Amino acid sequence: MTETVTLPKPAIEARPPGVLTRLRYLEPSNLLWLLLVLILLFLVAVPIGKLLVVSFEQQGTGAFTLSNYATAYGRVRYLEALGNSLILGTSSALLAAVFAVPMAWAVSRTDMPGKGLTWAAVMGAFIMPPYLGAVGWILLAGPNSGFINQAWRWVTGAEGALVNVYSFPGLALVIALHSFPLIFIFVKSALDLISSEMEDAANILGAGTMTATRRVTLPLVWPAILGGTIVVFLETIALFGTPAIIGIPARINVVTTQLWQFFEYPVRVEVAAAYAMPLLLITVGIILAQKLLLARKGYVSQTGKGGERRIIRLGVWRWPVFAYCAIVGSMAVVMPVAVLLQSSFAKAWGRGLLAPGNFTFDNYTYLLFRHEMALSSIWNTLWYSATAATAAVLIAVLVAYIVTRKLVPFGSALGFLAMAPFVIPGIVMAIGFYAAYAAPPLALYGTALIIILAFTARFLPIAFANASAAVRSVHPEMEEASRILGGGRLMTVARITAPLIRRSLLGGWLIVFIVASRELSSAVFLVGPRTRTMAVLLYDLSEAGNFEVLSAFGGLLLAITLILVGIGMKLAGRDFMLRRN
Amino acid sequence: MTGVGRRGLLAAAAIIGATPRAGAAELPPHEQELYGAARREGEMTWYAGQLSAEPCEAVGKAFTERYPGVKVNVVRSTSQVAFQRLAQDMRAGIAQCDVLSSTDYSHSSFLKREGRLLAYRPKNADGLLEFVRKAGDPEDHFHVFYIGVHLLARRNDRVSEADAPKSWKALTEARWRDQLAVGHPGYSGAIGAWAVLLRKLYGWDYFKALEKNRPQIGRSSIDPVTTLNAGERSIGVAIPSASTLLSMSRGNPLSLIYPEDGTVVVPSPSCIQKNAPHPNAAKLFMEFATGPEYFRVTRAFFNESLRADVPPPEGSRPLEQVKVIMPTPEEIEKGVPEVKEQWRDTFGI
Numbered sequence: 001m002t003e004t005v006t007l008p009k010p011a012i013e014a015r016p017p018g019v020l021t022r023l024r025y026l027e028p029s030n031l032l033w034l035l036l037v038l039i040l041l042f043l044v045a046v047p048i049g050k051l052l053v054v055s056f057e058q059q060g061t062g063a064f065t066l067s068n069y070a071t072a073y074g075r076v077r078y079l080e081a082l083g084n085s086l087i088l089g090t091s092s093a094l095l096a097a098v099f100a101v102p103m104a105w106a107v108s109r110t111d112m113p114g115k116g117l118t119w120a121a122v123m124g125a126f127i128m129p130p131y132l133g134a135v136g137w138i139l140l141a142g143p144n145s146g147f148i149n150q151a152w153r154w155v156t157g158a159e160g161a162l163v164n165v166y167s168f169p170g171l172a173l174v175i176a177l178h179s180f181p182l183i184f185i186f187v188k189s190a191l192d193l194i195s196s197e198m199e200d201a202a203n204i205l206g207a208g209t210m211t212a213t214r215r216v217t218l219p220l221v222w223p224a225i226l227g228g229t230i231v232v233f234l235e236t237i238a239l240f241g242t243p244a245i246i247g248i249p250a251r252i253n254v255v256t257t258q259l260w261q262f263f264e265y266p267v268r269v270e271v272a273a274a275y276a277m278p279l280l281l282i283t284v285g286i287i288l289a290q291k292l293l294l295a296r297k298g299y300v301s302q303t304g305k306g307g308e309r310r311i312i313r314l315g316v317w318r319w320p321v322f323a324y325c326a327i328v329g330s331m332a333v334v335m336p337v338a339v340l341l342q343s344s345f346a347k348a349w350g351r352g353l354l355a356p357g358n359f360t361f362d363n364y365t366y367l368l369f370r371h372e373m374a375l376s377s378i379w380n381t382l383w384y385s386a387t388a389a390t391a392a393v394l395i396a397v398l399v400a401y402i403v404t405r406k407l408v409p410f411g412s413a414l415g416f417l418a419m420a421p422f423v424i425p426g427i428v429m430a431i432g433f434y435a436a437y438a439a440p441p442l443a444l445y446g447t448a449l450i451i452i453l454a455f456t457a458r459f460l461p462i463a464f465a466n467a468s469a470a471v472r473s474v475h476p477e478m479e480e481a482s483r484i485l486g487g488g489r490l491m492t493v494a495r496i497t498a499p500l501i502r503r504s505l506l507g508g509w510l511i512v513f514i515v516a517s518r519e520l521s522s523a524v525f526l527v528g529p530r531t532r533t534m535a536v537l538l539y540d541l542s543e544a545g546n547f548e549v550l551s552a553f554g555g556l557l558l559a560i561t562l563i564l565v566g567i568g569m570k571l572a573g574r575d576f577m578l579r580r581n
Numbered sequence: 582m583t584g585v586g587r588r589g590l591l592a593a594a595a596i597i598g599a600t601p602r603a604g605a606a607e608l609p610p611h612e613q614e615l616y617g618a619a620r621r622e623g624e625m626t627w628y629a630g631q632l633s634a635e636p637c638e639a640v641g642k643a644f645t646e647r648y649p650g651v652k653v654n655v656v657r658s659t660s661q662v663a664f665q666r667l668a669q670d671m672r673a674g675i676a677q678c679d680v681l682s683s684t685d686y687s688h689s690s691f692l693k694r695e696g697r698l699l700a701y702r703p704k705n706a707d708g709l710l711e712f713v714r715k716a717g718d719p720e721d722h723f724h725v726f727y728i729g730v731h732l733l734a735r736r737n738d739r740v741s742e743a744d745a746p747k748s749w750k751a752l753t754e755a756r757w758r759d760q761l762a763v764g765h766p767g768y769s770g771a772i773g774a775w776a777v778l779l780r781k782l783y784g785w786d787y788f789k790a791l792e793k794n795r796p797q798i799g800r801s802s803i804d805p806v807t808t809l810n811a812g813e814r815s816i817g818v819a820i821p822s823a824s825t826l827l828s829m830s831r832g833n834p835l836s837l838i839y840p841e842d843g844t845v846v847v848p849s850p851s852c853i854q855k856n857a858p859h860p861n862a863a864k865l866f867m868e869f870a871t872g873p874e875y876f877r878v879t880r881a882f883f884n885e886s887l888r889a890d891v892p893p894p895e896g897s898r899p900l901e902q903v904k905v906i907m908p909t910p911e912e913i914e915k916g917v918p919e920v921k922e923q924w925r926d927t928f929g930i
Contacts, residue, residue, distance in 0.1 A: 077925060145812035166797070248765065249797050251930045261767065264665050267672045348810060348833045358832070371634075372641050372655050438673035445673035525669075528677050529626045529656040540658050543768065544634040545803030545824050547811075 033408045036399055040417040043395075043457040047432030048280075048424060054435045055273035068274035078258060082278060085237045085255040088172055093233035095176035099328045100183035101225060105213065106321050108191035110312045114322050121329025126181035127561050128333060129518035129535065130174075131241030132554045135542065136336025137174045138246065139343060141165035147339060166250040174246060175236050177332040182235070183228030190224035191217070196310040209312055223294050230290055234283055238425025240521040241535075245542055255279060256427050256521065263525065269435050276428040283423040337558070344551035363552035373537055374553065378560065381534040384448060385516035388455035389463075393509045395456070396463035397501075400471045401493065405479075415464070422461035429458055430522035438526075446528025454522050459512045466508030470501040507572035514564060518557070534560075608647075611704045612868055616648050618861035624652040625862035628667055630660030630683040630770065631727040631849050633803055633824050636882035643878045644869050651862050659801045660684040660770030660849075667854075671697070676856040679863035682727065682849065685770030687914035689723035689850040698722040699853040701864050705872035713887045716848035723852035726870045728885055729771040730822040730900070731802065731845040733838035739815035748842045749779055752818060753790035761796035762805035762814040765930070766921045769802045774847040774908050775819040776924065777916035782842060782906075788927050798930055809835055819845065826883035826896045839898060843906030 058065040073079060106112040107119065140146050143161040152162035164170055194217060202212035218225075240256040247254060255275070262272040314321060343349035347360045367374040396418060402408060403415040421429060433454045438445035444453075474497055482492040520535040527536050534557050541550040608616060619625075629637045634657045641653035656663070660683035667688075670677050681688065692698050702721040706714060709726070717724040733752075735745045740760075746752055752761060766773035779787055797814055799805060803824045805817035810833045817825070822837060829835050851870065853863045869875055876884075876891040883894040893899055908916075 077929075139811070142811055142813045144814070244800075248930055249799060251798065251928065253930055263669065264661060264767065267665070267668045269672070348828075348831050366635070370638060370642070372638050372653070373657075434669070434673070438669070438675070440674050443673070443675060445670065445675045446677045528666075528670075528675075529628070529654050530677075532656075540662075541634065543659055543799070543801040543804060544657065545801065545806045545828075546634065547807055549634070 030408060032398060033402060033411070033414070036395065036402070036414055037417075039395060040399075040414065043453060043460065044417050044420050047429060047436045047457070048420075050436035051273045051276065051428065051432040054270050055277060057270055059268065059270050068268075068270040071268075071271045072262075072275035077253065078275065081253040081255055081258040084252055085279075086282070088168070088175070088243075088252075088254060089233040089237040091169075091172040092175040092179065092236040093229045095172055096180035096232045097183055097225060097229045099176060099180040099332075100228065101187055101218070102321070103180075103325050103328060104184045104187035104191060105217070106325060108188045109213075109217070110314050110318075110321065112314060112318055112321050112325070114325070118322075118325040118329060121325070121333050122181045122184050123565070124333035124337075125178055125329075126185075127514060127518075127558075127565055128178060128336070129241075129520070129538075129554075129557065130178040130239065131245055131520060131535070131538065131542070132340065132557065133178045133332070133336050134174050134242040134245045135547070135550060135554065136340045137165050137170070137177075139339040139349070139547070140335055141170060165246060168250065168252060171243065171246050171250060171252060175239060175242055176232075177328075178242075179232040179235055180328070180332070182231050183225065186224040186228035186231075187221055190221035192309075194220055194309075199312075213312075226290060226293065230286055233286070234423070234425065237279060237282070238427055238521055240427055240524060241539060244539070259427060259431070260524075269431065272431050273435060276425075276431055279425050279428055280423070283425065287423055340551045340554050340558075343548055344555045346548055349548050349551070363548045364555070366549060367553055367556065373532060374556075376530075377532045377534050377537040378556070380448070380531060381517050382560075384452050384455060384531075384533060385513045388452045388459065388516050389509045389512040391452070391456045392460050392463040392512050393467065393505055396460060396467040396508070397471070397505060400464060400468035401497070404468055404471045405476065407489075415468070418464040419461050421457050421459075424458075426458055426519065426521035427525070430454055430525040433457075433522075434525055445526070446531060448531050451523060451526050451531055451533070454526055455516045455519060458519070458522055459516055462515065463508050463512050466511070467501075467505060470504040470508070471497070473504075474500050503572055507568070510564065510568040510572060514561060514568075517561065517564075609704075612648075612865065615861055615865040615868065616651070619648060619859070619865040620650045622859040622862045623650065624654060625679040625857075625859040625866055626654040626656065626677055627866065628663040628678045628681045628683075629655055629657045630663035630681075630685075631729070631851075632657075632682075632879060632882070632884065633821075633827075635827075636823075636879050636884060639878050639882065640870070640875060643874060644866065647869065647874060648865060651865065653866070659768045660688070661768050661773075664688045664770075676854065676858050678854055679857040679859050680851055680853055680866055682851040683770050684727075684729050684847055684849040685773060685913060685917060686848070686850060686908070686910040687917055688770070689718070689852045690910055690914055692852060692854075693718065693720075693722040697855050699855045699857060699860060699863070701853055701867060703864070703867040703871045705868050708873070708888050708890065709871055710887050710889065713848065717850065723850035724867065724871060725848045725850050726875065726887060727849045727851070727879075728887065729774070729802070729845075729847035729849055730885060730897075731771055731775050731819045731847065732822060733840055734806070734809060734817035734820050734825050734835050735838060736809055736812065736815040737834040737836055739812075742836070745836075745838055746816060746840075747838070748840045749787075750783065750842055752816070753787065753794065755794070757816060758794045760815045761791070761794055761818050762808040762816070763796045763798060763818040764802040764804050765798050765800050766917065766924050768800040770849070770917070771802045771821065771845075771847050772819055773917035773920060774913055775802075775845045776920040777912055778843075778845055778906050778908055780916070780920060780923075781912070785923055785927075788924070792927050798928060806835070809833075822897055823879075823882060823884040823894070826894060829896065830883070837897075839903045841904065843904045844900070846900065846905050846907045848907065 055068055056064055103118060107115050141148050141163045143149060143164040148163055149161040152158065198216050199212045202216045207215065237255060243254045243257050247257060259272050259275060262268045262275060344363055345359055347358050399414045399418045403411045433450060437450055444450035479492050479496055482496045518535055520539060523533050523536050524539060527533060538553055541553055637655045637657045641655045644653050645651060663681060663683055667678050667681055700721045703724065706724055713725050733746060764772040766776050796818065797808055799808065802819055802821050805820050806824050806828050808814045809817045810828060825835055825837060853867065857863045873888055873890050876886045876888050880886050880891060880894050886893050
């Protein structure tokens with residue numbers, strides 16, 4: 001443990017090596033590698049493999065059959081749901097790109113005013129759980145009662161509605177408003193790296209600012225735009241909460257709500273597994289397509305010559321650009337949060353907060369003091385997410401270290417496994433976990449462990465991406481110095497590497513913690529009576545006919561998340577959530 | 582956790598002398614006996630698909646107040662979701678649920694047929710109204726201590742009493758286009774029962790005609806109450822009387838309409854699971870839920886009292902004064918799966 005113990009060792013072992021002594025030379029990283037392989041197989045490969053196997057099994061007997069596929073695709077309605085998901089994913093992703101790219105450009109490259117505000121809005125949209133935004137938008141854009149439509153009628157005297165949240169565009173818009181930050185983060189970090197020289201070259205050749213932006217700057221960040229858009233598409237087709245809350249009244253059935261129906265009695269895991277396969281195939285296909293699209297083109301914007309970055313002066317256009325960011329920000333955050341808060345303090349939200357005697361704290365006191373489940377679900381959420389985040393970061397940093405330092409042969413297989421959950425929609429993963437671990441011998445259904453494991457697996461890619469960037473930022477020479485002085489591999493990692501990357505790991509931990517604490521799609525199939533999380537309770541409350549209490553619970557959830565983000569900013573730097581290395 | 586709790590209780594008992602014992606001594610002997618065994622179990626889990634969230638929590642609290650040291654894990658959802666969770670438990674071979682309360686008869690009769698229920702006759706059930714007692718299982722595998730009363734509601738400020746629809750049939754008139762809101766039989770057992778009864782009255786064509794008016798479809802039968810409160814729609818279809826009365830008591834401008842072609846009454850059974858992890862606490866819960874205390878608690882939330890010794894909730898019309906239609910268990914068991922499919926074909930969701 002201390003140097004005095006480690007240093008004399010080589011002197012004793014300088015005799016001809018026997019088998020035992022040779023074992024002592026065995027790097028602990030080899031054993032660790034084996035352990036990590038087992039963990040990753042358990043977390044990632046087994047659930048998905050099981051899902052694949054189950055989709056060919058007959059319920060009860062387990063005999064091979066194709067009938068699950070016949071059932072899953074044997075009805076027009078089921079196929080329609082599949083089509084709806086694809087169209088919804090595409091429209092939400094494109095819409096999100098329309099929101100995000102100009103904002104990212106404005107924040108990264110221009111002298112637009114109110115960058116801090118824009119930043120805060122993007123952050124707000126990122127931490128707001130999508131289903132909460134959906135409830136907010138129901139209050140805002142219900143065709144008859146929504147505040148926007150009421151205002152529209154009051155101003156114009158029109159009869160009809162201006163906007164209708166219960167429609168396909170409404171659903172796509174609400175989803176896009178809560179997923180555009182992903183694209184923003186990708187594109188902004190790419191734009192941050194482009195030096196002005198390339199734009200200057202365009203300017204010299206006669207292009208104006210707009211042309212240069214359109215023909216030079218944006219094409220250079222095309223991989224980032226594409227990558228972000230694909231992530232949004234994948235998140236959208238795997239989303240459960242928003243389609244259930246808005247999609248059902250809008251009569252839009254999608255894959256996830258259809259999967260839910262297969263979990264109605266009698267539970268048809270086999271059919272659900274068969275029905276989930278296209279989601280997997282689509283995801284894999286898109287990732288491959290992305291590789292093809294980006295192959296054989298150069299997007300190098302970073303060279304060793306250290307270009308200069310100059311801010312583009314927008315002149316009078318500063319304000320319209322800011323207005324655009326402000327509109328997106330208020331649609332994504334300010335407006336939904338405002339209506340949620342007003343209804344959370346209302347006795348009867350239909351009457352409006354300012355109606356006499358309508359103001360109350362009762363919705364909050366009910367949840368905090370009279371509701372059996374609310375507090376325990378908050379506690380569950382906090383410790384499940386914390387445990388999952390810890391496990392994910394720990395696994396991720398070990399894998400990242402082994403992969404980047406090339407400590408073992410086939411190390412990259414570990415990296416592949418750690419990234420694999422990225423292409424598995426959360427709801428599919430949950431079904432895989434249910435199929436693999438719910439029943440005996442492991443009998444994990446209804447335990448905290450199955451939820452923690454599912455969260456760990458689901459968010460492992462985030463932790464891994466974060467950890468491998470962090471590890472790569474530490475040059476091996478510092479470790480080599482320690483090794484030369486006699487430090488073992490593990491000691492070097494513990495005393496040299498870990499302290500160097502602690503801050504960025506903390507950032508990664510917090511991101512996993514926050515996304516896990518609002519996770520619904522994978523939790524909804526795995527919770528038991530005593531393991532309900534806030535997200536699931538919120539979903540249950542959404543059908544209990546009491547939007548005031550629902551809003552108040554949403555308020556609590558937001559308050560808790562904000563506190564966590566605040567702590568995160570203090571510990572890991574102001575931009576920890578939006579940083580992408 | 583429970584160990585500490587018990588020790589804490591014992592310590593408390595030592596400090597305040599015989600007070601907790603005195604409280605327990607007021608229990609009738611059959612409850613007292615179960616209470617002793619239930620306290621060793623310390624808790625029970627109730628998959629609750631009947632009452633809305635708030636009364637469920639109040640029932641859980643009242644239970645623990647009456648029987649200190651026995652906690653109720655209230656898992657409130659719609660009936661179909663409650664049963665879906667139970668089915669997932671069964672599929673995984675895990676016992677988590679002690680008592681299942683759903684608005685769908687077929688859940689209990691199915692579980693009974695599969696031999697998954699524990700037969701128990703609560704003594705307190707003798708005090709239930711006769712029609713409710715009869716709606717329970719003669720072999721005591723399930724009992725009814727909740728009935729859903731489903732009818733129509735209107736927004737007072739949008740639809741006057743004179744203009745309001747007087748029957749289910751009237752909802753198909755074109756003037757109610759974009760005015761109606763209703764739950765979903767795939768999520769709510771009560772809506773399933775309602776759909777079965779209406780199909781029996783008017784055939785499935787009734788629903789095709791209803792679809793022409795584009796009702797807004799939610800999930801639970803309570804969803805339309807929210808929709809009405811919001812002013813999103815003006816007529817709530819097959820809404821439960823209790824939640825609506827509760828909502829009215831909070832100042833929302835709603836009124837109940839008892840349809841001329843029959844207020845739908847859905848007797849809703851509750852059953853103890855054979856593999857219940859807390860069988861004694863579950864039995865005690867059945868005693869509690871068929872006794873007067875339960876109805877005193879739920880009455881405050883405008884649920885029907887099913888005992889003569891507890892008066893009906895304020896603002897509701899006594900059921901013997903209105904025309905009532907009630908499904909038989911067989912109709913439910915056979916009909917609900919059918920109407921679920923028909924519903925999805927007709928309404929597209």
